[in-house]
Amino acid sequence: MTTPDKRRNARHAARFPTSRWIIIGLVIALVAVAGIYAYTYVGRQTPGAQAPVVPGGEATPRSCTPTDKLVPPCGAWWGMHVPTGENRNMNADVIAMEQKIGRKLDITISYHDMSNSDSGRFFRSDENKIAADRVLLLAWESSIWQENLDITWRDIAAGHYDQAITDQAAQVKTYGKPVLVGFDGEKDRDESGQTPAEYVAAYKRIVDGFRKAGATNALWVWGVTGYYPFRDRWKAYYPGDSYVDWISYDPYNFAVCRGAQWQDFKQTVGPTYEWFQQNGFADKPLILAEYGTESHKSDTSARADWYLDIPDAMRTMPNLKAIIQWNNTDADRCDFSLTGPGVLDAFAKAGKDPYFQQPMVRQSTG
Template sequence: MTGSRHRPRRAAALRRRTLLAAGAGLALLLGLLLYLPPPAQGHRAPAAARCAAGPSLAPPCGAWWGAYVPTGPDGLVASVTALEQRIGRRLDLVYTYHDMGSGTDGQLLDPAEQRLGTDHLLMLSWESDVWSDTAPGGSTPLGWARIAAGDYDASVIDPQAERVKAYGRTVLIAFDQEMDSRTPVDGTPAQFVAAYRHVVDRFRQLGVTNVRWVWTVTGYLPHTQLFSEMYPGDSYVDWIAFDQYNYYGCKGNPDWLSFAQTELPSYTWIRTHISATKPLMLAEFSTAVDHAHPDAQQQWYQQVPQVLERQLPGVRAVVQWDSSVPGPDCDLSLDTGPALSGFTGAGHSPYLNQPLPGGS
């Protein structure tokens, strides 16, 4: 079922990242010194027409408010609805994950997603793996070289492209998100670029015009050389995304980082070295718990709207990771405590309430 999948390969990547995160706090804080935020500007709610999203799906005012929501026993739609009832508003964007297998996990835009797509934006993470509980590490990579060579066009790429085309509404697709954590197992940076371009080219050749392509990295600053080597070019990318968390206490990470400290260094590097104009997305974000200061989670989320508006103006979508990652003290979900209260309050900011595009 969409959303219920544990995405074994994704979990492995998160395990690697939480180990790396213990040493990342200093790099993040140093990155802040490279950035001077612009002067604070008062928010003026513009007319709805002026803030309507254009072809890229990026809102010219504010940002979309979204989440990855794990599927419960009653299905993905019920799980998303339950979260929306708890936060007192509809999510703008729902994020789901797929492999490239022949089973239901490999079916882009399954019935639950299509139902949600009637009044939500959809973003699909499409990973070049076949997930299996019996495979080493939980999945088998197809390999970027073989994807670039067209070996999976007939069996995987083309059928899913036709499904997306038939769906009609515009969707966001991230091919192999966090690819910087997937090399060298899946291939070289050059092979990733070739695979990414091949997938996009196949969709275009088949006349699929209702996809906006998202290039997603971890945001982990020691990987910046990989970021540069793995960027497929502006003509192949509609959005740039990164996934940064406040991993305080998770796997022994000693540094509590505010929302600004968590996101600004990666934002600044991407804006300086990859693109100064592409819309940006926090494709996964969240904070761990400070058991000594339980209200810190609430305060962390309360900072989000103001930081987005004043210091991260290029970020046009923010997507909560409403789950956990492997390891003690690594629960990053909203649950029902201070995190949920803070997320709820932030989601009612005018900056995070923009008109959804018609026909999305």
């Protein structure tokens, strides 16, 4: 049976031609809820949180309460994709990882296909437990994994999968709290002959279906690879501001895996971040739905240093509001797992920086 992780790994392997990475030295990229919900602080305060500075004056205090779009004003959410073990229990695996790094994850991602099986169903019991005190990103893919079937955007737009949309919308509405939902991230690498217009039509069909069903607690995440040479493709896939709450991208430092030039975190993430700021998307919060680094060919400490650099780099990219490390190995054997000398400890230390100590929110019961 094809699992979500296997499917995702294959997507990584097919993502970019190896020759292109070598030639360009890996210039990789650098990715409403209605006001019917009230929120309260849960857990952490934010020591050292940044506040806006009035020109010529003092820093202006402000609340660090996340917005109704789940955007943390004073820093960013710290997250990870934790591959499921043999028990296939996402909640247990996430908790085990949290014990290793000495903190709770703010955000994680869960992959789904469009079947009516457990692979497709939003809010399995383990997801409900995860989402109780974390932000959850539901990544919905136009596939049926068990059948190795790719669903066309044209068929979704034509209404052939309206029942799947209605069923998922009902689950999200019943869940009640805000949740991030993305549809076919990395569509800009599609080589099936489908068009941006077909993607936009499918995306809108899904969002409109959720809204018609009353699932207004779904916050929509529109995503691309973030691979910088693809930047001229991105706008054609954009469905419009009214259909997008967050923008995501998936930057990786491939390094030894693709014979590419080593890049630190900011070099990996920054060019695409700046592109979004300068090309009409600066009012949307950004999320790295996936990110990670391979090893350095000669410096055994470089991988750990890459993660230690994240807090300072993030402070220079204030519109990047959530990052989810992809703790896995893809089908090309590119290894982005938190392994190697000091790597897990470096990741844990970075995650304890005040910039990532944001107050979590929950639905008010009062």
